[in-house]
Amino acid sequence: MFGIRQLLLGLGLLLSVFSVTGFALADEANGLSSVATILSIDVQGNRFVEKEMVLSKMKTRKGQSLNRKQLSRDVRTLHKSGYFSDVSFSGTRTERGIHLICHVKEYPLIANLAMEGNEEHTTKDLQLRMKLRPGRLFSPFNKESDLNTLRKGYLKDGFYQVDVKFIATPRDDGRVDVLIKVHEGEVTHIQRIRFVGNKVFSDNRLRSEISSRESSVRSWISDSDVFDQKRFGADAQLLQQFYLNNGYLDFRTESTQLNMSADKKSFNLAFNVHEGKQYATSSVDIQGDLMPDKETLLELLQIEAGEIYSHEDMLATIAALTDRVGDEGYAFATVTPLMNRKLDESTVSIIFDVEKGEEVYVERVEIVGNEKTEDVVVRRLLKQHEGARYSGSQVQKSKEGVLRSSLVEDVRVSFPKGESTGKVNMKVDLKEKRTGSISGGIGYSQQEKVIFTAKVAEQNLFGKGYQANLNGTYGKITQNITASLTDPYLFGDNISGSINAHKTATDPLTTTTYKTSSFGTGVGLGVPLLDHLSYGISYQYTQTDLTIVDPTLVTSLLVQAQQGKQTTGMVTQRLTWDNRDRMLAPTEGHLEQLSVGVAGLGGLDKFYEASFESRAYFSFGDKNRVTLNPNFTAGMISGYSNSEVPLQRRYSLGGMGTVRGFDSLGISLRDPVTGEAVGGDKKVVASLNMFFPLPLVDTTAGVRGVAFVDAGTVWGSVSATVGAATVNVTEPFSLSRVRSSAGFGFEWMSPVGPIGMVWGFPVRKRAGDIKKSFEFVLGGSF
The missing domain is CATH 3.10.20.310 (membrane protein fhac)
Known part of the structure; x- marks a missing residue:
């Protein structure tokens, strides 16, 4: 179709040239000189295109001598402008010269444009790439361009049956209504992938090494069986990489073959390979x-x-x-x-x-792209310094440090030449991320029912790297508000300082006969010891008021013994190893933290606590594709000087970060009489998360899925005496008491922070445990 259109256009141009030539020859036949002055130039037939625009595209001008060749060139120029379907010239000869007329026939303007049949892509998305739209000309050039654009877009998505038609309906005013009818058809899948010439490795093994996949039940959850020309081209490189990694240095892909079925529903792919020797x-x-x-x-x-x-x-x-x-x-x-x-x-x-080349020193460090963040905030994260000798490992550590700061999405480092020989400048190009957020959410829990959450956070306050957070939770059982401010470089030194405050009220209702109200504040310091090793110390003062809801109800003696006000002043020391590649959604590295705390400084409560936490991250396949995340946590707490550990500090499991599928206080030691959760003094939790990209979802959107298994338990003893009555609850460690669960969820690294949803299902439980099948997470991680 396109070739015929071009042929007709060429014939039109030729006829136009002939008409111009005939015009000049007629003058000579009348005995007049062919050399005549153009007295005027008029334009006829134009409705939408201004006369001045037509004249501006011509090189023939008033006052010039008539030139047949230039008129022919002007005809071609006006045709190429894309506004006119036909162009010709005529003229009236006088004794003084010639009055020239340019006759044009315009392509119609589009009054309205509509699309139908496009289900895979919205009309809005398609029109963003098109030239045809209301107010523009409906020309063969624009039509052909959009036809190719639409076809290429659908072919890229695997729709090889696509057909696009343009229907133009004229209006009385000369404009047209254009309807674009799209027949998408079905996606063309890969039916078979075969290999010719392979003797060492089977077809099945080679199929597993390339990106394209044959259609199967497993391919329903991805688009790897949809033919993609770029992916097919890259498969030959993947084959070569596989053979080279197995010692076949002479391997080559001699040819590739692509065959589409007559109905355009399937492809057969073939790779002709030469394996050669193994070295x-x-x-x-x-x-x-x-x-x-x-x-x-x-x-x-x-x-x-x-x-x-x-x-x-x-x-x-x-x-x-x-x-x-x-x-x-x-x-x-x-x-x-x-x-x-x-x-x-x-x-x-x-x-x-x-x-080795030339020894190089870094003359100057230049920070670019930091529209909000102050230079000093970035410079203090760099290990490579100005005036120092270049160090590849220090440059790599600098990049890792900037990425782990959670201030940027990406960082690139380059080394343009300095002002003298042996000197380079270190250019650190940042792509900042949005560090401030205001968010809210609604969740549901078996005990809390509807839970409202709100969060205001800024990880780069005033561009100085200060981290500020304000969080609030309101549910039927728990109302909590916390605030914190951290300066990662207190007084300009490599020491972090933080302050925090919280106010919490809980009324567990069905699981306990008491409610609590507490207020606390604290300070902390952190000091780096090595590149990934740091030491922290903090002090937290908390005042808690425990009140029995209804004195007429049967209440655990353990609760009665602790009712009233309690004060806790606790010093905690932490030793942390953290070499994760990033703070949010890490894919490589691990975190280990050992904490030891003692209460008794500034409060009446006296107890000590020790805990250990380990998290590891291992990625498989392409970068950020599938990440395994095993976690382990253990802790113990015990009173001293004849003091019992406060009920609110004892260990119970359930919910995010512990054993999902169980509610808060869902796994605990319980009073044998009232069934109330009284907590253990020892705990152990293990879990395994597998993060994976979601089918048909771009990984750059920050959305991923998670499948998990959790296991954990609490044990220990607690006792209390009220008057002449004494109660003692003891549960020894036993594998039979270990609860477990499994489930799945989704996580979105949104601009306002991590947002997640989890469905957990208990696999192993005991009588008295409380389940929670769904959990909504705002601002936290899995």
Whole structure:
């Protein structure tokens, strides 16, 4: 269709040129000179395009001599402008010269444009990429452009049956109403993937190494079986990478074949491969600029003699050597692998040739992209300093430190040349994230029923890196408000300082016969000891009022013994190792924290507490695809000087961060008479989260799914004496008392903070436990 349209357009141009030529030749036939002056130029046939615009595109001007060739060129120029379907010239000859007339036929304007049949994409989204829209010309050029745009968009999504038609209905005023009818058809799936020439690895093994997938029940939850031209092209690279990592240095993909069925419902893909021989590494050595020394560099080798060659290990070795030489100040060091293959022995010897380049010092550090954050906030996170010798590891630690600060989405570091030889500038380019948020939510719990939550947070207050939080929760049982302010660099030093305050009221209703009201405030300091090791100390003072709701009800003696006001002044020390790649939604690294606290300074309560927490993160597949997150927590608390641990400080499990699928106070020691939760003095919790991308959801949207299993229990003893009555509740540790649950959920790293929903289902429970199947999380993580 497009070729015919262009042919007709060309014939029109040719006829227009002939008409211009005929006009000039007629003058000569009348005995007049062909050289005549143009007295005027008029435009006829234009309704929407101004006369001045038409004349501006022509090079023929009033006062010039008539030039047939220039008129022909003007015809072509006006056609190419895209406004006119036909252009011709005529003129009236006088003794003084010629009055020239340009006749044009315009393409119609679009009065209204509508689309139908587009279910996969909204009309609004499609029209953003189109040239046709109300008020613009309905020309073959715009129509052809939009036809190609729509088809390419649908083909990219796998709709190879798509058909697009344009229907124009003329109006009385010369404009047209345009209807675009889209027939999307069905998505074209990959029916079969086969390999030709593979002898070492089976078809099934090779299919698992590429991104494209055959249609199956498993492919319903993803789009990997939908044909994608870019993915198909990348599959050949994935095959080569797989074979190279298994020692097949001569591997190549000789050709690829793509066949679509006649009904356009399926594709068959084929890869013709040449495997070649498998090579082992016969020897490995290093030569060149051996900085700092050969022995140090040899320890960094990932490839060993006698092993099957692996290209992945080769790249890792090059990176390790480059970074180590870079730590000696050589920012532009290069490592070149020199490989010598012996075909008869199927071996390869490798020599890494090191060229250190020039020793480099960082002359100046430039921070860009920080529209809100002050320079000093970023500079104090950098390990590479101005005036110091370049260090590759310090640069990497600088990038990691900035990313872990939660102030930026991305950071890029480059090294443009400085003002003198051997000097570079370190340019730190930031992409800041939104650090302030105001959010609210509604959740549901078996005990609380409807829960209202609100949060105001700013992780970069005044652009100085201050972290401020104000949180509120209002439910049927619990009303809580907390506030905190942290300065990560108190007094400009590498010491964090924080203050906090909270006010909490609880009325457990069905699970206890008492309610509590407490107010507290505290301060804390944190000091880094090593790159990932830090020490913290804090003091928290809390005053709690425990009141029995109805004295006429049967109340646990444990509750009666602790009713009234209690004051707690507690000093807590923490030792933390944290090398996670980021604070929110980490994918690599681990966190270990050991805490020891003693109450008795400034309050009447006397007890001590120790706990240990461990979290690890392991990613598999592509970066940020699937992350396994095992967690473990253990704690113990005990009174001293004949004091019992306050009820509100004793351990009960249930809910986010412990054993999901159970409600708050859902797992606990209970009074044998009243059934009230009285808590244990020891606890252990283990869980395993698996975070994964959701099908058909872009990973950059910050949305991911989670599947989990939890297990945990509490045990210990508690006793109390009221008058002549004594009660003692004791539960020893037993595997039979370990509760467990499993479930799934969704997490969204929204601009206002993490938002999550979790459905948990108890797998193993005991009589008296309280379940909670759904939990809504705002501002926290899994």
